[in-house]
């Protein structure tokens with residue numbers, strides 16, 4: 001009797017030391033680590049690094065605004081069940097704050113953007129003490145987030161470190177290729193047209209990386225509304241600088257964009273609406289634009305061509321607008 005209790009205790013201790021999620025690994029078919037990611041950009045990085053060792057579920061779909069999105073009961077249930085939660089952080093998922101705090105008591109909640117060196121972060125224009133969370137807009141900077149994802153996965157499954165290193169390295173090589181394409185394409189935009197006018201301030205990291213000037217009608221977070229005064233200021237700037245195009249974003253209402261276009265038209269300036277950009281959400285799952293690479297490729301190619309620069313119509317890989 002005593003002996004059996006002892007054996008059971010030993011077995012229990014061994015399992016506990018192993019970690020609950022690792023139990024599956026002892027079996028012949030290792031169970032993948034279940035990871036819930038908030039944005040699709042973060043989910044793409046987890047999938048690329050984790051490969052077959054992770055099963056990723058993304059909470060925020062196509063066209064969803066992460067600044068405003070509140071986790072649903074189903075989202076919370078998924079996060080409770082998952083082995084790990086990975087988010088952008090930097091206050092992007094503002095409505096998740098309390099949920100993250102609760103979850104962090106029982107599982108790793110990785111705010112990957114917050115692992116970036118502080119001196120690489122930009123400040124929110126409206127709240128100087130807060131960082132600008134749109135770090136995915138600069139693929140070079142985003143490699144730091146991919147590294148944070150690798151480190152978090154390796155900490156959870158140390159035996160798979162080599163797999164995660166490999167996934168990380170291959171993905172980062174792709175991001176570097178993308179960054180090189182972006183540099184080359186955007187550099188071809190004539191100097192006087194290097195102004196990116198968008199619905200909200202999501203493009204500051206992009207602008208820093210590629211020497212563009214950026215103007216957002218709304219602030220860094222879509223939580224604050226753009227007032228009439230701000231619209232008038234932007235219209236005045238459009239006229240003064242003879243800005244040729246304004247861009248719509250897939251995750252932000254285009255009401256303000258239309259107001260600026262109408263304001264400019266009343267003053268005799270034709271402002272073209274450039275194609276839609278992906279700012280805070282990627283394109284449809286299953287399309288090229290529904291991957292991080294495709295999202296940035298689309299933005300770079302669209303911006304370059306709308307502002308008079310040189311870029312192939314189908315982008316870096318000839319895949320823009322194609323399925324899969």
Ligand SMILES: [Zn+2]
Pocket residue numbers: 067134200201202220221222279280
């Ligand atoms: Zn945003």
